[in-house]
Amino acid sequence: MPIEYKKNLAVFSDISTVEEAESLLEWLQNKPLTKKIDLLACTHMHPANLQVLMAQKSSIAAWPKDANLRAWLESALKVE
Amino acid sequence: MNPLLEQFLSEAREFLQGIGEKLMQLEDEPDNAELMTELFRFVHTLKGNSGLFEFPEMTRVLHAGEDLMDAVRKGRVGYSQALADQLLDAMDFVGILCDEIDADGRIDASRAADSARLAKVLRSLIVVEAEADSTSASGDRKPTNSPAQQSATVNLAQLPLASIPELNRIEAYRRTQNGDALHWISYKPIEECFFQGDDPFFTARQTPDILWGNILARESWPPLAELDAYKCILEFQILTAAPRKELDEHYQYMPDQVEICNVDPLFLVIPQGNPNGGPVYGDFIDDVLPHLETGDITALRIAAQTMLELSNPELWLSSALRWLILLIDSTPENTTAFRKIIESLRTLTSPDWSSVNSMPTAPAPAEKVISANVEFSEEKILLSDEDAAAIKFILAAQHQILSFDDKPSWLLGRLKAVAAVLINYCKVSGDLNGQAEIEEALEQSLKATSSTPLLTWLEVRENEKLVRSVESNSPPKTATTNQIAAPIANPVTLVENSSEHPVVATSIVEGPRFGRRAEDAGAATSSKSLKVDQSKIDRLMNLIGEMVVSKNALPYLAQRAEDQFGVRELSREIKSQYSVINRIAEEMQDAIMQVRMMPVSFVFQRFPRLVRDISRKLGKEVQLVLEGEETEADKNIIESLADPLIHIVRNSLDHGLETPEARLAKGKPATGTLTIRAVQEGDQALIEIIDDGKGIDPNIIKRKAYEKGVIDEATMERITDREAINLVFAAGFSTAEVVSDLSGRGVGMDVVRTAVEKVNGTILLDSETGKGTRIRISLPLSMAVTKVMIVESDQQIFGVPMDHVMETVRVPISNIRTIKRSKTTVLRGNIVPLKTLNTLLGLSAQPKANADDEMAVLVVKINGDAVGLIVDQFRETIDIIQKPLGGVLSGLSAYSGSALMGDGSVLMVLNVKEIV
Incomplete structure (x- = not known):
């Protein structure tokens, strides 16, 4: 299931694959500060996508329901 | 274990042996470039082969060895004793892996670390040697010590254990009290890993028994505009309670990317929190230390507990106290540790556990x-x-x-x-x-x-x-x-x-060290398959042949004992002995034949690739169906079959099967089918190559054959369609207008026929225009033993190969007609020409009829036609070991060979094709 892009929100669901990193990066490069990420339904994310989010220091609108994934992602994405 | 793997293992052992020998030779003459190249080729091939299987441990070492040899070969690195030692060591390791695969079918995960280390050592030789002069190198054991050193040098104090939340650390500490060992993993995937289809995050998440995990970037992030999302610069840090073995197994494909080290649970004891407080701390310390001095642990615990309840849980003090209580509960005798924590309260710095x-x-x-x-x-x-x-x-x-x-x-x-x-x-x-x-x-x-x-x-x-x-x-x-x-x-x-x-x-x-192989218990590791020179098997074959013949002499002896000397008792005993020897000899013969047998898959396995390549080239869609690959036949026969089959398959693809468009136009599915089937029929192996292409038009063949002078006008009129299509086997025949790189030179089918006939096989072509072509090759299973029928004529015996014999009939003299000057008879409605064997062999005697005035006619098949041979008498059929005629007799084309009979007489085997 690819990432669904709304105006200022990227909604991840299930597993985001390696191919999606490019489009995600493109989407974020345009006005990155207004963009938010919804990870609620995400179960796994390819690290290429993760790198993009980490580099952009994306603001996360919703953390994953999956507790294990959430713990991992928080370690990488949470702003102290 | 699949045959491919078996073959790989047996080859790998040979290569290892070869590499060892070459290395030894190189020690004597280190400047021999030829030896060096050969050595490189060995390592290179072995590495390539290992890549066919999922043995990353083996491939990694071999790859490093290959690189090293390449550097040596090109003169970038000098050959030295130390280098040879390392290589031999690496090869011993590969040998051990081979044994392990042989025994368990897989490599133990713990080998990954060894493999990475060996590879590293080999690679370091490239660098070190290239830099420093090779003379300084000596056989020191430095590399072998490295694992211990490596693990010892990982400084626990430097690990960012403090970044783990206290809750996780407490949990981890508790786990160690259950006997689990803690491991810290730092996993740094290589930058290109995404292109290799890896998902390191998934790998990290799948790490067994994770207590805590963290993802960080190895370098700072570039601005978004310059970010390369596909260059992996992540690092995964994991704290796990899984045993080392499991971790090694989990990361066995990337041992060079992970660092795993043991974590002493005490190092997790890092109090954290708000350092506010003041003199209360000092009082507390003064209060509890006497407890410690006197060994009153209970009092110490109560004091700590009270203090903890009184303090704000956010405080550094509280954190330290929580740890203190945990330590007291888990290891009440470790007073040193308690002291450390209590003393740390004075300074509000984490205790230094490295000395505890x-x-x-x-x-x-x-x-x-x-x-x-x-x-x-x-x-x-x-x-x-x-x-x-x-x-x-x-x-x-x-x-x-x-x-x-x-x-x-x-x-x-x-x-x-x-x-x-x-x-x-x-x-x-x-x-x-x-x-x-x-x-x-x-x-x-x-x-x-x-x-x-x-x-x-x-x-x-x-x-x-x-x-x-x-x-x-x-x-x-x-x-x-x-x-x-x-x-x-x-x-x-x-x-x-x-x-x-x-x-x-x-x-x-x-x-x-990976133990010199010579010192290993040899019996356990000996290989199961044995490579034997073919000539040795041939000799064995000849010997068993002679034994069969001399064994066959026994019944004659028994007969003589009875007839000539009148001792029936002895005759019976000889006969019973004979039956025993006969059984053993037959089994032995069978066993030796088995040794020489090979499955046709040996030839078939190259077809999928061949068909794929050729059909791509020709723009045709072809589905290849292989059947009966397990059918076995003698090695010589299988090998002689390889080239003819390739010719036939090429022909089918080139001439037989049409392009998808043409096929669709004719109402056939676009994809053509090429079936190659092998079956065993009696003592013959039958191989069929069937395509559903356009078939062969007999009229075109006739015309072409006439144009090329293969047949004359009269023949062209006379021959049947079926005979016509079999003309493609004639020498110099080609239907293709243009010579392409695939076919059209006019040698193909002739070569095929010759090759098949050389091993006493026959080839037959059937075709229906528009429907397809079928080529049937029948081959004897073994060339060693020939079944012949013995016939008698003019008081001599002759052998006729059973392959040619269609039937034996007794024809009354009255039924033999003479048309012009040839004798013929009608057999089940067919006219069969008759020839007298005596005449054919130039014997003057007339054939004898039996008491009922019937002639013995042996109907043989020659090039698909039936011919009757008039002989005096039929005898039994026997298995013989046919020997070609040598010396002055080799010019006698009437005989294909000779064989020794049990009674010592010589049987001449007729070459029926030649004499008729």
Whole structure:
């Protein structure tokens, strides 16, 4: 299931694959500060996508329901 | 195990042997470039082969070896003894892996680390050698020590353990109390890993028994505009309670990207929080330390608990207290650790655990000693290994305490405590003199307020007494003796060793070298398959042939015994002996034949690729169906079949099958089918190549054959369609207008026929225009034994190969007609030409009829036609080992060979094709 892009929100669901990193990066490069990420339904994310989010220091609108994934992602994405 | 793997293993062993030999030869003549190239080729091929299977451990080492050899070959690195040693070592390792695969079908995961290390050593040789002159290299064991060094050098204090939340750390610490070992994993995937289809995040998430995980970037992130999302710069840090073995297995494909190290649970004890507070801390410390001095752990715990309840849980103090309580609960005897934490409250800095012994590693013996304290009257002279280790720990701890050079106010109490412990130790070990000495030393120490006298006593004691007592009781592990024998002057070494104890001990005991193969127990590792020179098998075949023949002499002997000498008893005994020998000989013959048998898949396996390539080239869609690949036949026959089959398949693809468009136009599916089928029919192997292409038009063949002068006009009119299509086997025949790189040279089918006939096979072509073509090749299963029918004519016997015999009939003389000057007869409605064998062989005698005036006619098949041979008498059919005619007889084309009969006579085997 690819990432669904709304105006200022990227909604991840299930597993985001390696191919999606490019489009995600493109989407974020345009006005990155207004963009938010919804990870609620995400179960796994390819690290290429993760790198993009980490580099952009994306603001996360919703953390994953999956507790294990959430713990991992928080370690990488949470702003102290 | 699949045959491919089996073959790989047997080849790999050969290569390893070869590599070893070449290396030895190179030692004698290191400048021999040819040897070097050969050696490189060996390593290169072996590496390539190993890549076919999922043995990353093996491939990695071989790859490094290959690179090294390449560097040597190109002169970038000089050849040296050390280099040869390393290579041999690596090859021994590969050999071990081979054995492991052979035995278990897989490589143990623990090999991954060895493999990575060996590869690293080999690669380091490339660099080191390239830099420094190779002369300095010697056979030092430095690389073999590296694993121990590596794991020892990982400094636990440098790990970012403090970044793990306290809750996770407490959980991890609790896990160690259950006997689990903690491991810290730092996984740094290579930058290109995304392009290799890896998902390192997934790998990290799948790590067994994760207690805590963290993802960070190895370098700072570039601006978004310059970010390369596909260059992996992540690092994964994981704390896990899984055993080392499982971790090795999990990361076995990337041992060079992960660092795994053992974590001493004490290092997790890092108090964190708000450092506010003040004088309360000092009071608390002063309050509890006496408890510690007197060993009143319960009081200590209660004090800590009360303090914790009174404090804000966010405080640094509270965190430290929580840890203190946890430690008290888990290891009540580790007072040093308690002291550390309590002292850390003064400075509000995390305790430095690197100098503290982790008691939990040996909790059992420690308890034992404590109980021994209580009932000290009981003299224990004999120390078990465990006790010795415990005592060692205790003494080390005392030593450490005495070594502190600070002068705290509680120094006197400390000295007394140490003395008490030492006295207890003396009681346990039955050393009564020691008690007095300690008391004396204590007095001196107290007077001088210095720990030196006690320390001196301890050091002296350790050097003599303890070593002796331990040695005399039970031979301890090497590591243990080493530690005791060496004066324990440096507590840090001791701690490091004890936390790494299992690793170090095993590597010392097993020896890091991968054992010279020659020293291994040879029986267990010997390979199952045997490569034998074919000529040896041939000789065996000849010998068994002779044995069969001489065995066949026995019935004659029995007959003579009865007829000539009249001893029936003996005759019967000879016959019964004969049947035994006969059975064994037949089994033996069968067994030898089996050795020579090979499945046709040997030839078939190259077809999928061939068909794919050619059909791509021709723009045709072809589905290849292979059937009966397991059918077996003699090696020579299978091998002789390879080229003809390729010709046939090419022909089918080129001429037979149409392009998809043409096929669709004819109402056939776009994809053509090419079936290659092998079946065993009696003592023949039948191979069919069937395509559903356009078939062969007999009229075109006839015309072409006429144009090329293969047949004359009369023949062209006369021959049937079926005969016409079989003209494609004639020499110099080609239907293609243009010679392409695939076919059209007019040699193909002729070559096919010749090759098939050379192994006594026959080939037949059927075709229906528009529907397809079928080529049938029938081959004898074995060339060694020929079945012949024996016929008698003019009182001589001749053999006729059963392949040619269609039937034997008795034809009344009245039914033999003479048309023009040829004799013929009608057999089931067909006219069969008859020939007299005597005439064909130039014998003047007339054929004899039997009592009923019938002639014996042997109907043979020659090029698909039936011909009757008139002979005097039919005899039995037998298996013979046919020998070609040699010397002056080789010019006799009427005979295809000769064979020796059981009674010693010679049987001439007719070459029916030639004589008719």
